[in-house]
Amino acid sequence: VNAPTGLGADLAQEWMHPSPKLGTLRHAEAAAVTVLLLLAVCLPLFLTGNPGPAAIAAAAIVVCGVVADVLLQRRVRAWAFCERNEDLLVRRGLLVRRLSLVPYGRMQFVDVSSGPLERAVGLATLRLHTAAATSDARIPGLPRAEAERLRDQLSTLGSAQAAGL
């Protein structure tokens, strides 16, 4: 979708991205936290007869919420992955940019999980595990069916190329 930029982007031609629904989910999360903060901070101020401070606090909270939302959206767009012949590449991060390369032959298992919010919009997170605890390759915001397809495909590739420790 986007033109590949940043660290390790030229390792592969076609990067895939999480579902746009992940962006929607992050919008919703940012909005929910902002509303909760508004209710917790501004409502008591307003009710106790301090409309001035309430308005200032509300403005600050809304600005913070908008900034957080923009950053979250950019982070969602920064996630990218690519299935190559021998390995899976996962790219992520804005402030600290990371790229993981996990050979299929080194995968111990793949799991698909989805939290209550993810489940509500039909998304799932795929996670790859190797024998090294430090390997970290996960792809959030995959449509459930796509996550399951990817899991099955990765397990097949993994068992076909599995190398002993």
Next chain:
Amino acid sequence: VTEADALPAGEVDVGTWHRLHPLSPVVRTGRALIPLAGVLLLRLAGSNDHRNYLWDLGVVGLVALAGVVAWLVTRWRVEGTTLRIESGLLRRDSQRVPLTQVQAVDVIRPGIARALGLAEVRLRTAASSGKAGRLAYLRVAEAEQVRAQLLAIAHGVTADAPAPPEWPLYIQPGGRLLGSVVLSRPFGVLAALGVAILVTDAFAPAVAGGILSASLAYLLAIATVVWRRFNAGWRLRVGEAADGLRLRSGALETTAETIPRGRVQALVLTRPLVWRPFGWVRLQLDVAGTVKSREERQSGTRPLRTVVPAGNAEVAVGLLDRVLPDRPDQLRPPPARARWKTPLRYHWLGVDWNPTALVVTGGRITHRTVWVPLAKVQSLRLSQGPVQRRLRLATVHVDAAGRRVTASVRDRDVDEAQQLLRELAEACRQARQPLVRPHAAAQREDARSG
């Protein structure tokens, strides 16, 4: 009269069902019973209420009975290349350990077991869960036999082949070990705390008592670390046999470990600052898989094996030559601008690799060199923080199996780092080819043709 009688003395027929040694429950529950007995004696001395006393006896009896029952229902034997351990009375538990997957075999003798002439055989597999095969406890001679036979099966030799000969590579001198333990960080912390408490005691005894009681748990934890380091290195003898490296050590609890060939995931050479005047180094191996037994759970796992607790550089190089003969050694430093980001590390940083292995040096105060055989690399990562982005630098992390060792190629030029990642990925793939399991290769052929 059983079949085992027909075998030569000392041989164990691993193909038939065996029980553990009848004294096993004594050792297993011994650790739990000693504090319990202490509590019991205190109670007995303090009160005349015999009903309570009976209750306590009942508890002790139950614990002892549980131990005996656990022993009664536990049996083991070797089936083909699998070790099968059956245990449990209510919830039958049948454990099968594939011997070809074994990463290391240890013979461990805790204090109580030593007094009774018993030993535990422990198999380490790469599984990350704690359930590895444990045979606790066997007679010492029997344990040695079983260890040799299990290893022989793991290597595809018949079980009755004689134990392969072993030649020594390194013996840790006791004095230098003591020196190295005294000059280590945990001991330093312990000594500093001790001195602090003594000094405050001289001026304000009440405060000293407070400090002592507040830091007692911490002090004990550090003391344990110091003790473990000492115990693991005491009389350490490293030998090489046809089936792998043999490590024997221990002052109170003795351990004999065997690391089969080609199971070493990484090698770490450490040179702490205070050791440098003496020219001492520490060499450690990383073996995949962790074991969390009941006793070890509180103290966590011990993923790294110390092969040379405190030796000189020649000794370390000699051992490195045995474990990883083909080592890259043309270290290349990172670009000079990396000095802005890591002023303390900069002069240690270096990397080199060849088709067999990768070497990385680094460390701020303690100088560390890490070798990772490329065939053992699990995954590669590239990362770039905000400062690094300004300086056009990036770090390549090379992950080895286990929890402790990551070889980080820090602060290279971005283009160099990306190229390194690309080349290492390919080199690791090449190095891994011989390890690809035969059935996996066959499946792959099927997948290609299908």
